[in-house]
Structure formats: C-alpha cells, structure tokens
Amino acid sequence: MPSEELRLCGLDAKQVFGETMALIAGRDELLSVVVSDYGRRLNLDEMREILPQAFVQVGIAEQSQVEVAAALANEGFHVLAPSYATFITSRVLDQVRVMLGMMESPVVLVGLSAGCESASLGASHMALEDLACMRTIPGMTVVCPADNVELSSILQELAANPRPAYVRISQYETDACIHARGQHTEIGKAEVLRDTPDAEVALLATGPLTSEALRAATKLTREGVRVRVVEFATIKPLDTNALDALAGMRLAVTVEDHCINGGFGSSVAEYLSERDDSPRVLRLGMPDVYLAADTPAKTLARAGLDANGIASATLARLGR
Amino acid sequence: MPVSWHCHGSVRGRALAATASEITQSGRADGVARIGAGLSSTELALRAIDIRRQVIEFAHAHPDTPFHLGGSLSCAEIMAVLLGTIMHTGAGDVPWEERDRLVLSKGHASLALWPALLQAGLLSKEDFDRGMFGPEAVIGKQPRRDTSRGIELSGGSLGMGLGYAAGLALAARRKNLPSRIYCVMGDGECDEGSVWEAASFAGHNRLGSLMVIIDANGLQLDGPTSQVLDSGPLTGKFAAFGFDVQQVDGHDVAALANVLTTRSDRPLVVVAHTVKGKGLSFAENDVKWHDRCLDEDGYSRAVAELEAARKEVLDRAE
Incomplete structure (x- = not known):
C-alpha cells in the first residue's frame, strides 16, 4: 500500500x-x-x-x-x-x-x-x-x-x-513527491531539502520545478559542487532568515516557472542586493517574451529549466 | 473563527425560521411598519438639504481641492431616504448581523455618504473632526471599508460595487438573514463591464434582497452620458438581466421611499432620474462641476440657495 x-x-x-x-x-x-x-x-x-x-x-x-x-x-x-x-x-x-x-x-x-x-x-x-x-x-x-x-x-x-x-498551482509530472513523508509546510517558512557541509551554491526553488532543482543538485554534486537546495513554497512573505543563512556562499540560483522578471528570483535578488555578505545571484526562469505554443516539457527545456539546464547554467556561472 | 448569525427577537425569529426564498418573497415582516413609522417626507427632504449643505461645507473647508460635487449633490435624496427611513442600519434595535448593508459603488459621491451616515448615527462628529486626509482620517474623497461605521466598500474604482453587493446578498441568503443590500451606482458607472457580469449573477440567482439605485444624473467626466457611451434604456437592460425595474424622480423622497419598499423574489433596479449638481443653480447639469473647487463666491451662493430650498420645503409643509 x-x-x-x-x-x-x-x-x-x-x-x-x-x-x-x-x-x-x-x-x-x-x-x-x-x-x-x-x-x-x-x-x-x-x-x-x-x-x-x-x-x-x-x-x-x-x-x-x-x-x-x-x-x-x-x-x-x-x-x-x-x-x-x-x-x-x-x-x-x-x-x-x-x-x-x-x-x-x-x-x-x-x-x-x-x-x-x-x-x-x-x-x-x-x-x-x-x-x-x-x-x-x-x-x-x-x-x-x-x-x-x-x-x-x-x-x-x-x-x-x-x-x-x-x-x-502548476504541475508537470504526476509523480513529483518531495514531501513523501508528509512534512507540513508552514506558510512563510522556507525548507532546506538538501544540504552539504560548507555549501557554496544554493539552489532556491519554488513550485514544481523544485523537483528539477533537486535533480540538478545531484548532477552538481557529481561535478564536485557543494550544494544546498532550499524550497520556498511561500514567496510572500519571503523567508528572509533562510536568505540570511546564505551569507558567505558563492552563488544563489533561483528556479521558477515564471517570467525572469518580477517573480520569485526578483524577490530574492531584491533582498540579497541590499546585504553586504550576500552570494551572487543567478535567476533562472521563463524569458521576458510571449512564447509560442508547445508542450510544457519542451517549453521548460527551451528556457533551460530542466535539471540539465539548471545544472549547466550553474556551472557556467561558477566558471567551471 | 465561529461566526454567529442566529436571530434575536420574536418577530425576526419567526422570519428567520422561514426558508431563504420565503424571506425574499415576503420581505421583512416589519418592513412596511418601520417605513410608516420613519421620517416624514418633509423631514427627509430637509435631511437631503442638510446633506447638500455638508457637501459644500467639505468643499469650502478645502478650497484648493476639487471635490466630486456634481455626483454627490445628485444623490442627496437617495442617501437621505436610504439611511433616514428605508434601511435597518443596526444602530437601533436591529441586531448588527441583521443590519441592512449599503454599498456605495460610486464612491466618488462619498461627500453625500458622510452626512447621511452622521444623520443615521453611524458616523460621529469626532469622525468628521479627524479631517479628510492622512492616516487618521475616517472620511475622505473615497470611502474606505469600515463596517462598524456602515461603510461596506472601499470606493474609487468604479464598477465593483454591484458584484460585491450581490455577494453580500448571497451571504445573507446562505445565513438566512433578513438583511437587504442596497447598492448605489452611477449611470456613467454602468459603462463598466463588471457591472454587467454582476447584474448577470444577481439576476440568475434571483437575489431578491438586492436593491440597486442608479443615480442617473446623465453626466460623466467627459460629458453627457448619452454622448460619451449611450447607456440606452438602463431599465430595459436590467430587465433583460432578470431584475425588476422601476423609474422615479430621484429628488422626490416620497417616490423613492415608496419604490424601495417593494418586495420581490428578483433583484430590483431603481433608475432614479436626478440632476447633477442639484441644488446649486450654477452647477446643475454642468459637466464642469463633476469635480471642481468651490470658491468663496460659489460657496456664498450655494449657502443662500440651500437656505432658500429649506424655506421652500418648510413652507410647503405648512
């Protein structure tokens, strides 16, 4: 069962x-x-x-x-x-x-x-x-x-x-189960889904692409990158404690199935840009254009929002 | 958060025991008596003049601020009748939850709402003394929702009141409340498409507790409504959406009070034909007075004309 x-x-x-x-x-x-x-x-x-x-x-x-x-x-x-x-x-x-x-x-x-x-x-x-x-x-x-x-x-x-x-609500696969053990999300609280000692890169994800971020983290780990994955189920109010905890890290990568402008990544960048010890920010999301009709999978892949795209964009930003 | 909406009082208790449809068909059991025991036509006409006087006092107190005088002056009788005799405001022996709700959809006419709420005891002189601007203000150029003071809707963005009022009527039906919902709109406001989304909903659901009064003053910001975007026969339009429709002289308090006592299982629209700027001869039917500053000369003339109007009402009553 x-x-x-x-x-x-x-x-x-x-x-x-x-x-x-x-x-x-x-x-x-x-x-x-x-x-x-x-x-x-x-x-x-x-x-x-x-x-x-x-x-x-x-x-x-x-x-x-x-x-x-x-x-x-x-x-x-x-x-x-x-x-x-x-x-x-x-x-x-x-x-x-x-x-x-x-x-x-x-x-x-x-x-x-x-x-x-x-x-x-x-x-x-x-x-x-x-x-x-x-x-x-x-x-x-x-x-x-x-x-x-x-x-x-x-x-x-x-x-x-x-x-x-x-x-x-958006859904791209019907087997995504990040909360299989039934964790109850507290509204306003981000959740660290995966961590590495001395993590240098944080993948910050919201919505269904959190699954892709987790897969990307696996790929990055294989490449020797020390990764933390944080899920932000709540975008507003933003969990700034979870962002403060990124102090000293090299890079924060935001992942969302929303336009690159004005959404979750913007929200994170706005906060981190006003702090001295913030990591650099890489925002991954949909481009600032109205897109042609296609399947969700192809549309996401074209925007670089599948696991491969997230991992390679992260590595490129790290200069690896 | 438990919400209590149980009835109080024997008459209301019986009414509340009826089904929602029985209530909407028969109306409130004590409705007619209450209206009979309310203010006389003379008193209501005087209240309307008091409302107009306060409208110009607001403008006089802020000589550099243009106020929506035309559309506030046109609905003075509507406000006086609703809050003076028609509505169970909750200020008397009617339990608060069972009060009637007033949704001023044309929030631009708030200058007429404030004195009417003051007359009804829902606003206080202290509320007025807090001024019209800044964080401490209760009243202003547009209403801000404050149900404890009888202000149901935050105004300013036209075309939202009817949908909100329809929602209140649906809530009253579901809670089995005898409350009626009154919604005051402008004829120019009926340009907004959202009005017709809401009309469709209210008609389809036969929201008989919903009473809409259209302050049909025939003018909007850019000119005569018939030229800007002819709303055609509003009565025919609302009838097609499932409303009962009535037309009255919107400055005849007795006619307004009379038509607002009708009860039906369908929502009601009263097209109240009014004069924009009513009571100020120099402002009547003049689009420039949609919103404008009132100078000292204009104020003096307005005071004199309203005093003459008051005397006329009193003379007629004798």
Missing part, C-alpha cells in the same frame, strides 16, 4: 484540489468555493454532495468572481476562488487590489495551470506574470506548492485561517 502522500502525489493537482475541498466541507460549513466556469475539472462533486451551498458559480466572469468571493469572505465564509492562473490574477488585478489589498478581504485566490502547464494553448494561457502581479499587492500571501502533499496542506491551512492569498 502506498502512503497517502504518495497517492496524492500521483494525482492530477486539480483532483487533489477537489478532494481537499471535500475534506474541508466535511468539517467546515463555512467553506465556499466560487468558480468561474472551471468547476467541473476541479472534481467538486463530492464537496457539493457534502455541502451543496459551498459551491458558487459565477460563469466566465472573473471580475464578478473576485467581488462575490470578497463579499462572502467578509461575511465570515471561508472562501476559495479558483480559475486559470492568468485570469484570476492579471485579468482581475484591480479587483484584487481593491478587494483583497485595500479591503483586506480574506479570499484565497487559486491559480490553476500556472506557469507553462497550459503551454499548448499558447501565450494567452501561460501564467508567467501572475507572481509579479500578486506579490506587489500589500498584505497578500503568495504560495507556490511544490507537490500535491504541500498543495493539500496549504489549502487546508488557508481555508481554516483565511487571509488575502494567492495559491499558484
């Missing part, structure tokens, strides 16, 4: 979202999931059986989705609002500014098919600016789970203690 963690990690993240909502519905009658015609694929039938009134459909209307979600949240409901990542962030940025930012409505926005998960649909469906948009909103919590164990844990935590938040 595989563990519950391994079972979760073997599923599509959207299935995990639905399972988690059903789990929450069984113990929290305040749960509300406000969808914009993206409910069927989220496997919400079980939740709807347990708590029919939790399901709110607004149609293909994300502005209305955020407004309705905010009102429900401010009236005491525990509200999640999932949609395609690009539509629930950049498309409704002003609603998010007003409703979640200024009004501090405790809505959990959930961005689906983020990064280049939907790369086959082309640039319109790739969410490569969503982190940049969300992390500039004051008071927002921005989270990018690396696997389904973490996703489920974070959704449960945010539903129990709602706050203005954005959970970014």
Whole structure:
C-alpha cells in the first residue's frame, strides 16, 4: 500500500484540489468555493454532495468572481476562488487590489495551470506574470506548492485561517513527491531539502520545478559542487532568515516557472542586493517574451529549466 | 473563527425560521411598519438639504481641492431616504448581523455618504473632526471599508460595487438573514463591464434582497452620458438581466421611499432620474462641476440657495 502522500502525489493537482475541498466541507460549513466556469475539472462533486451551498458559480466572469468571493469572505465564509492562473490574477488585478489589498478581504485566490502547464494553448494561457502581479499587492500571501502533499496542506491551512492569498498551482509530472513523508509546510517558512557541509551554491526553488532543482543538485554534486537546495513554497512573505543563512556562499540560483522578471528570483535578488555578505545571484526562469505554443516539457527545456539546464547554467556561472 | 448569525427577537425569529426564498418573497415582516413609522417626507427632504449643505461645507473647508460635487449633490435624496427611513442600519434595535448593508459603488459621491451616515448615527462628529486626509482620517474623497461605521466598500474604482453587493446578498441568503443590500451606482458607472457580469449573477440567482439605485444624473467626466457611451434604456437592460425595474424622480423622497419598499423574489433596479449638481443653480447639469473647487463666491451662493430650498420645503409643509 502506498502512503497517502504518495497517492496524492500521483494525482492530477486539480483532483487533489477537489478532494481537499471535500475534506474541508466535511468539517467546515463555512467553506465556499466560487468558480468561474472551471468547476467541473476541479472534481467538486463530492464537496457539493457534502455541502451543496459551498459551491458558487459565477460563469466566465472573473471580475464578478473576485467581488462575490470578497463579499462572502467578509461575511465570515471561508472562501476559495479558483480559475486559470492568468485570469484570476492579471485579468482581475484591480479587483484584487481593491478587494483583497485595500479591503483586506480574506479570499484565497487559486491559480490553476500556472506557469507553462497550459503551454499548448499558447501565450494567452501561460501564467508567467501572475507572481509579479500578486506579490506587489500589500498584505497578500503568495504560495507556490511544490507537490500535491504541500498543495493539500496549504489549502487546508488557508481555508481554516483565511487571509488575502494567492495559491499558484502548476504541475508537470504526476509523480513529483518531495514531501513523501508528509512534512507540513508552514506558510512563510522556507525548507532546506538538501544540504552539504560548507555549501557554496544554493539552489532556491519554488513550485514544481523544485523537483528539477533537486535533480540538478545531484548532477552538481557529481561535478564536485557543494550544494544546498532550499524550497520556498511561500514567496510572500519571503523567508528572509533562510536568505540570511546564505551569507558567505558563492552563488544563489533561483528556479521558477515564471517570467525572469518580477517573480520569485526578483524577490530574492531584491533582498540579497541590499546585504553586504550576500552570494551572487543567478535567476533562472521563463524569458521576458510571449512564447509560442508547445508542450510544457519542451517549453521548460527551451528556457533551460530542466535539471540539465539548471545544472549547466550553474556551472557556467561558477566558471567551471 | 465561529461566526454567529442566529436571530434575536420574536418577530425576526419567526422570519428567520422561514426558508431563504420565503424571506425574499415576503420581505421583512416589519418592513412596511418601520417605513410608516420613519421620517416624514418633509423631514427627509430637509435631511437631503442638510446633506447638500455638508457637501459644500467639505468643499469650502478645502478650497484648493476639487471635490466630486456634481455626483454627490445628485444623490442627496437617495442617501437621505436610504439611511433616514428605508434601511435597518443596526444602530437601533436591529441586531448588527441583521443590519441592512449599503454599498456605495460610486464612491466618488462619498461627500453625500458622510452626512447621511452622521444623520443615521453611524458616523460621529469626532469622525468628521479627524479631517479628510492622512492616516487618521475616517472620511475622505473615497470611502474606505469600515463596517462598524456602515461603510461596506472601499470606493474609487468604479464598477465593483454591484458584484460585491450581490455577494453580500448571497451571504445573507446562505445565513438566512433578513438583511437587504442596497447598492448605489452611477449611470456613467454602468459603462463598466463588471457591472454587467454582476447584474448577470444577481439576476440568475434571483437575489431578491438586492436593491440597486442608479443615480442617473446623465453626466460623466467627459460629458453627457448619452454622448460619451449611450447607456440606452438602463431599465430595459436590467430587465433583460432578470431584475425588476422601476423609474422615479430621484429628488422626490416620497417616490423613492415608496419604490424601495417593494418586495420581490428578483433583484430590483431603481433608475432614479436626478440632476447633477442639484441644488446649486450654477452647477446643475454642468459637466464642469463633476469635480471642481468651490470658491468663496460659489460657496456664498450655494449657502443662500440651500437656505432658500429649506424655506421652500418648510413652507410647503405648512
């Protein structure tokens, strides 16, 4: 029998979202999931059986989705609002500014098919600016789970203690299981996944590419590089203690399936650039262009975001 | 965090025991009596004049700041009627959770909201004394959400109030509350696409506790609404979205109060035909007064005209 963690990690993240909502519905009658015609694929039938009134459909209307979600949240409901990542962030940025930012409505926005998960649909469906948009909103919590164990844990935590938040879901393989032993991610805390005494290079990863960073670390170790891998599930608030702990190291490499500008790597660079003893920073991410449609794997590889790309970019920066 | 929304009081207790749809169909059991026992038409008309007077006092106190005078003056009767007689504000014997909610979607008209909330006892003179700018201010050119003072929405970005109000109506239905949700929008604001996303949602869900009042003053920043982007017959548009629709003279307090007591299982839109800049002869129907500084001469004329209007209301009442 595989563990519950391994079972979760073997599923599509959207299935995990639905399972988690059903789990929450069984113990929290305040749960509300406000969808914009993206409910069927989220496997919400079980939740709807347990708590029919939790399901709110607004149609293909994300502005209305955020407004309705905010009102429900401010009236005491525990509200999640999932949609395609690009539509629930950049498309409704002003609603998010007003409703979640200024009004501090405790809505959990959930961005689906983020990064280049939907790369086959082309640039319109790739969410490569969503982190940049969300992390500039004051008071927002921005989270990018690396696997389904973490996703489920974070959704449960945010539903129990709602706050203005954005959970970014992207998935490129259904066997990634970094948290197979069921570690529960604490929001706001980075996690050292692998370390070496006197580590000289830190791979700082967020989201599903954390798996690639771990594979890259294996390659780098073979090359004699002393590597630490740190997962930042939370991008905002940024765990600056984990960054302070890099003092004296040679290089920090950030890895994300988001545009090179404005996302996780930028966030790390902003912090480290203001400290005297920081390592140099290499930001790896998607290029600053709108990309042609392709498979996610090819799109990531072209951007140098597979294990080989991460390892070779790191070695090049080290001059090896 | 447990949220309590259990009923208090016997009449409300019975109403709350009914299903949500029964409540939306029958309306609040004590609604009509309350309105009958509320302020008279004369008192409401005087309150509207007091609101206009305070609007120009704000402008007079900040002579170098352009204020949205036109659209604040046009909705004075709407504010006076809502907060003076229609709404259960939670300030009286109505439990706070069961209060009616007012969503001022056209936040630019906040200058009319502040005196109406003061009249209703939700704002205090001390709140006014904290000024309109800076971190200590409670009131300002745009509302900031502060439900304890009856301010449900942070304003300034148009077109968001109706969706928020629809969400409040849905929450009230789910909590089985008798609360009604009042949303004040501008006719120019109806240019925003988000208004129609929200209208679609409210109509589809038959949110009968939602009462929308459109301050149809016919002007927006760039000119007459009919020329900027003709909104056409708003009544027909909202009817097509599943609303009951009514039209009234938005400066007739009795007509406003009357239409806002109607109850239905569908959301209501009241298109209140108003005059932008109402009460100041030199500002009426003049797009320049959308937002403008009020100089000393303008202030003196405004004071004199509003005093004359007050006298006229009192004379008519005798």
